[in-house]
Amino acid sequence: MADRRGATDRALIEMIVCHCNYIAEKDIEDTIVGMLDEDCWQLIVPAKVYHAMAKRGRCCGCFPNVVDIIIRTTAEYHTRRDSTESEIIDFMTRLKELNLNGRRRVHEGRKEGHRAA
Numbered sequence: 001m002a003d004r005r006g007a008t009d010r011a012l013i014e015m016i017v018c019h020c021n022y023i024a025e026k027d028i029e030d031t032i033v034g035m036l037d038e039d040c041w042q043l044i045v046p047a048k049v050y051h052a053m054a055k056r057g058r059c060c061g062c063f064p065n066v067v068d069i070i071i072r073t074t075a076e077y078h079t080r081r082d083s084t085e086s087e088i089i090d091f092m093t094r095l096k097e098l099n100l101n102g103r104r105r106v107h108e109g110r111k112e113g114h115r116a117a
């Protein structure tokens with residue numbers, strides 16, 4: 001067995017991202033790369049990734065982490081693909097704006113005028 005104490009190799013450590021469906025980070029990354037191989041400029045969101053894996057979000061607590069994996073994997077994919085810098089920057093800027101706008105709307109299902117007490 002390999003020594004894991006100082007290991008940074010991702011192959012040694014399988015990170016579970018979704019405990020409800022028991023989905024590892026590598027599974028999500030592979031699905032994203034497969035989707036990018038089909039259309040490298042498509043907009044990928046967590047629901048689309050889960051649908052491609054024939055899964056569904058249950059508690060959806062993992063979705064913010066899945067968004068981060070999507071952003072990182074997409075950036076790495078386009079770096080390997082030798083996309084032009086302007087294509088990557090424009091696309092990543094749009095993704096980050098969508099991510100920030102989506103996080104601002106998180107309100108736990110309450111109406112805007114809701115008061116707790």
